[in-house]
Amino acid sequence: MTLHGYFRSSSSYRCRIALNLKGLAYEQVAVHLVKDGGQQKSPAYKALNPQGLVPTLEVDGLVLTQSPAILEWLEETHPEPALLPTGAADRAAVRAFCAVIACEIHPLQNLRVLQYLDTAFGQGAEGKEIWCQRWIGDGLAACEALLAKRPASRYAFGEAPGMAEVYLLPQIFAARRFKVDLSAMPRLSAIAEACEALPAFAEAHPSRQPDAE
Amino acid sequence: MTLHGYFRSSSSYRCRIALNLKGLAYEQVAVHLVKDGGQQKSPAYKALNPQGLVPTLEVDGLVLTQSPAILEWLEETHPEPALLPTGAADRAAVRAFCAVIACEIHPLQNLRVLQYLDTAFGQGAEGKEIWCQRWIGDGLAACEALLAKRPASRYAFGEAPGMAEVYLLPQIFAARRFKVDLSAMPRLSAIAEACEALPAFAEAHPSRQPDAE
Numbered sequence: 001m002t003l004h005g006y007f008r009s010s011s012s013y014r015c016r017i018a019l020n021l022k023g024l025a026y027e028q029v030a031v032h033l034v035k036d037g038g039q040q041k042s043p044a045y046k047a048l049n050p051q052g053l054v055p056t057l058e059v060d061g062l063v064l065t066q067s068p069a070i071l072e073w074l075e076e077t078h079p080e081p082a083l084l085p086t087g088a089a090d091r092a093a094v095r096a097f098c099a100v101i102a103c104e105i106h107p108l109q110n111l112r113v114l115q116y117l118d119t120a121f122g123q124g125a126e127g128k129e130i131w132c133q134r135w136i137g138d139g140l141a142a143c144e145a146l147l148a149k150r151p152a153s154r155y156a157f158g159e160a161p162g163m164a165e166v167y168l169l170p171q172i173f174a175a176r177r178f179k180v181d182l183s184a185m186p187r188l189s190a191i192a193e194a195c196e197a198l199p200a201f202a203e204a205h206p207s208r209q210p211d212a213e
Numbered sequence: 214m215t216l217h218g219y220f221r222s223s224s225s226y227r228c229r230i231a232l233n234l235k236g237l238a239y240e241q242v243a244v245h246l247v248k249d250g251g252q253q254k255s256p257a258y259k260a261l262n263p264q265g266l267v268p269t270l271e272v273d274g275l276v277l278t279q280s281p282a283i284l285e286w287l288e289e290t291h292p293e294p295a296l297l298p299t300g301a302a303d304r305a306a307v308r309a310f311c312a313v314i315a316c317e318i319h320p321l322q323n324l325r326v327l328q329y330l331d332t333a334f335g336q337g338a339e340g341k342e343i344w345c346q347r348w349i350g351d352g353l354a355a356c357e358a359l360l361a362k363r364p365a366s367r368y369a370f371g372e373a374p375g376m377a378e379v380y381l382l383p384q385i386f387a388a389r390r391f392k393v394d395l396s397a398m399p400r401l402s403a404i405a406e407a408c409e410a411l412p413a414f415a416e417a418h419p420s421r422q423p424d425a426e
Binding site for chain 1: 264277286305313317326333340344347355
C-alpha cells in the first residue's frame with residue numbers, strides 16, 4: 001500500500017492511524033500542500049486524484065480517495081482489529097461522532113478554506129484564528145456532549161481505540177495548533193492522552209513523518 | 214420512524230430520499246432553522262440532539278444523528294434495495310463521491326456558516342454568494358471529474374440510483390439556489406434530471422414538504 005499524503009493533513013493523519021491500528025505496512029509519498037504552489041495541484045498528482053486533495057491510498061493498482069471512504073474500505077477489507085463496533089446502533093453512534101469531525105469541523109479549517117478567507121475576504125492571521133477557534137471549539141464541544149451521555153470508558157466508545165479516535169486525534173492536534181481552549185473538554189483530553197501513549201497513534205503523529213518540518 | 218428536519222436542509226433531504234428509496238414510512242417533525250432564533254437551539258430539541266443540528270431520526274426510542282451515520286444505519290438495518298454496491302472497491306468509489314459532497318461542499322454552505330460570515334466578517338448577500346459558488350462549483354466539478362473516469366450509465370454508478378444520488382440531488386438543489394453554473398457538468402445534470410422523474414426523489418423535494426415556504 002502507498003499513502004500519498006502530507007504530514008500535517010488531518011485526513012492523511014487519520015489514514016496513518018487506521019493503517020497502524022490494523023498493523024498494515026505502507027509506504028508514504030509526500031505531497032507538499034504549500035511548496036511549488038501546492039504539489040497536490042500538479043498534473044501528475046491530479047491524474048491520480050482528480051480533486052487534487054490528499055490523501056490517496058494506492059493498493060495494487062486500486063486508487064482510493066477521500067479519507068472517510070478509505071477508512072470504511074480498510075474496515076471492510078481488513079476487519080481485524082475492528083475499528084467499528086458490531087451492532088448497527090453502536091456503529092451509528094460512532095459514525096455520528098466521526099461525522100461531527102469530518103463534516104462539521106475539519107472542512108472549515110483546512111488549508112484551502114483558510115487561504116480563501118485570506119484572498120477573498122482579506123482575513124489575516126487573527127481573523128483566521130477566530131474562525132478556526134469557533135468551528136473547532138463548537139464541534140469538539142458537541143463531541144464532548146455526545147460522550148457525556150455515555151458511561152465512562154477509557155476511550156470514546158469502550159476500552160479499545162477505534163474509528164472515533166482515528167478522527168479525534170488529528171482534530172485535537174489541529175485544535176492545539178489553532179489555540180482552541182480544550183479545558184471544558186476533559187473527556188476528549190483524557191482520550192487523547194490515552195491514545196498518545198499507544199505506538200499506533202504516536203507513530204502516526206505529524207512530527208514523526210518523513211516530510212515533517 | 215420520526216424524522217426531525219427542515220424542508221430546505223440538505224442533510225434532511227438526503228434522509229428523506231433514502232427513506233423513500235427503501236420504501237420506509239416515517240413521520241416528519243419540522244424544526245425551523247430560522248424562526249424563534251432557530252428552533253434547533255431550543256432546550257427540547259437539544260435534549261434530543263445535543264449538537265442542535267438537523268436531522269435527527271428517532272426509531273423506537275433509538276436516536277440517530279448526523280446524516281452520514283443515519284444513512285449507513287439505514288443501509289445496514291434495511292438492506293433492500295441496496296444504496297451501496299456489493300464489492301469493497303465499488304463501495305469505496307461511491308463513498309468517495311458522497312464524501313466530496315458531505316465533507317468538501319455542504320459544510321461550507323450551510324446556514325450557520327453563512328450567518329457567521331455575515332456577523333464576524335461582514336459579508337453580505339454578494340460575498341456569501343461568491344463563497345457558495347466557489348465551494349459548490351469546485352466540489353461538483355470534482356464529482357463530475359470522478360464520473361468522467363467511469364463508463365457511461367444512467368445514474369452515477371450504474372442503472373439504479375443509490376447513495377451517490379442521495380447526496381447529489383440535495384447538493385444540486387442548493388447549487389441552483391446559489392446560482393452555481395452547472396453548464397460544465399453535463400453528467401451530473403443528466404443524473405439529476407433522471408432522479409427528478411422518480412417518485413422517491415420528487416416526494417423528498419423541499420417544495421413538497423409540510424413545512425415548505
